[in-house]
Amino acid sequence: MKCLMDEEKNDWIDLSDINVFQQQYRLNCCRLKYFGIQYLPDEEVISDLIQDIWLKIWERKETYVNEQAFKKYLFRSLYRAILNYIKHKNIMKEYEEDVLNQEEESDQEITYKIIESEIYQCVNQVFDELPASCRSVYVASLSGKSQKEISEELSISINTVKKHINNANHYMKKRIKDILFAILIFR
Structure with a gap:
């Protein structure tokens, strides 16, 4: 049983080892970029998201059962990062539109209030005459x-x-x- 465990351990990917980490980075970086660009055609953003994923991997220094499990983790992480980026971008866009609409409404509302005040003053002035x-x-x-x-x-x-x-x-x-x-x- 111990021999089987040792054999299984040979497939494990230990990312706390800098050599293993660099090797996995070289093997998977290009694939990840190609995968990501299919969902978000902005190479710079994809590169940033990929770097963030690799940084988290390095900080955690995790070990994966095998290469397939690690690849699955990488691609799912990138996919989720892309979805979060898109969601965040949409939220920011909606927020900006809301702020612009509120500013427009506020400017328009202020203009109406100014005109209303001027008319009120005008009516009072004429009434006093x-x-x-x-x-x-x-x-x-x-x-x-x-x-x-x-x-x-x-x-x-x-x-x-x-x-x-x-x-x-x-x-x-x-x-x-x-x-x-x-x-x-x-x-």
Whole structure:
């Protein structure tokens, strides 16, 4: 039984021995590169992945039952490394696209907020330009009160309420249009 174990040990590949390691590297490196390029046609990346695998093998200084088991390990390791590289690359690409989309959305959102602020400021400025009596009628109408309620509350006729609302709408429309036009020109 001991003789059989010794014979089996002769097939073992001990990668802690630098000579065995170098021999296996020379035997398998070209095969690995050809194999890898079939899945990922970037020779530089494949070479880097292969070097990483060999570095891990050297650091572990493992022993393999035979050459076939070692080759199987090499090719599976490279295949997994390629899949991980592709997966990582896809994740990075998705992340970059998400960041770009968020930046675009953020830039667009910021632009909208700026425009909204400018319009708000414009409306407030024009609203403040209205005469006090016209402004109080207009505020009451914007709060949802009927013309009759406004006339009773402010002790003015319904026709005066209508006139103030009409004048306010007219004035604000014209002034806001002029101001917005100026904003757009100076952008």
